[in-house]
Amino acid sequence: MPLSKVELYEAIRHDARVEGLSSRALSAQYGVGRRTVAMALESVWPAPRKQNPPRISRLDPFKATIDQILRDDLDAPRKQRHTVKRVFDRLIDEHDAQSVTYSMVRAYIAGRRPEIREEEGRGPPQAFVPQTHRRGDEAEVDFGDVWIHLDGVSTKVFLFSLRPSFSGKAVHKIFASCGQEAFLEGHVHALQVLGGVPRMVKFVRQ
Numbered sequence: 001m002p003l004s005k006v007e008l009y010e011a012i013r014h015d016a017r018v019e020g021l022s023s024r025a026l027s028a029q030y031g032v033g034r035r036t037v038a039m040a041l042e043s044v045w046p047a048p049r050k051q052n053p054p055r056i057s058r059l060d061p062f063k064a065t066i067d068q069i070l071r072d073d074l075d076a077p078r079k080q081r082h083t084v085k086r087v088f089d090r091l092i093d094e095h096d097a098q099s100v101t102y103s104m105v106r107a108y109i110a111g112r113r114p115e116i117r118e119e120e121g122r123g124p125p126q127a128f129v130p131q132t133h134r135r136g137d138e139a140e141v142d143f144g145d146v147w148i149h150l151d152g153v154s155t156k157v158f159l160f161s162l163r164p165s166f167s168g169k170a171v172h173k174i175f176a177s178c179g180q181e182a183f184l185e186g187h188v189h190a191l192q193v194l195g196g197v198p199r200m201v202k203f204v205r206q
Contacts, residue, residue, distance in 0.1 A: 005046040008032070012040040058099045059108055062091055066108060070116045084109050133165040140165065141186075143178040160186035164194060 003011060012030060015021045021029065026037045039047065066087060073081040082090075088105045091097035117123050144159045158178040163170040171190040175182035 008036075009040040009044060009046060012037055013044070016041055057104070059104045062095060062097050062100060063108065063112075065091065065095060066105070067112065067116060070109070070113055071120060074117070074120055074122055135166045136164075138165045139163060139190075141183075143183075146174065148174075158182065160190075162186065162190040167194075169194070 008030060012026050015026060015029070016023075023034055023037045023041075026032075027034050030037075069082055069087055069090070084106045085102070087109065088100070088102050091100055091105065114123070139162055141160075141162050144161065146157050146159045148155055148157055158175045160173045160175055160178075160182060161170055171193045173186050173189050175186065
């Protein structure tokens with residue numbers, strides 16, 4: 001397995017310090033140039049890789065024009081706002097952007113339009129609707145199928161579950177059926193355990 005750059009630097013420094021190898025010998029042993037050996041001897045950590053400059057696009061000279069069109073659209077009636085095709089046509093007709101393609105304009109507008117709305121304070125409204133669950137207001141009820149071994153026989157029973165929205169504490173009880181009698185008895189049991197009576201119960205049957 002090839003060494004990482006950090007491991008390579010460590011190995012070079014070790015062999016130079018402990019084995020006393022020369023730069024030429026280290027270069028031959030690890031298959032690297034003399035400059036790499038010198039850098040490893042100067043620093044424990046490799047220098048960070050240089051970031052490539054942003055790639056130049058044929059659209060760059062026209063981005064400011066597109067941005068201004070998109071900003072003007074913020075105050076224009078909906079039917080008068082520019083489509084991608086209309087922006088592209090204006091670049092060709094008014095700015096001689098013959099080297100620009102439709103796909104380049106479409107991709108740029110797709111990312112830039114929401115950014116401009118944010119920059120101009122026209123972004124989507126930030127809304128927060130708090131959930132309020134008062135004690136005893138509501139609870140959710142459901143029956144679920146449960147299989148148990150009863151006297152060595154696999155038997156289907158029904159799990160009654162009631163969960164108040166306020167506390168989230170669920171109460172369960174097993175019944176032989178999920179009829180109305182079990183439904184009401186399950187409520188009585190749950191309310192005895194919880195010590196309260198919800199004003200509204202949402203009954204969910206699946």
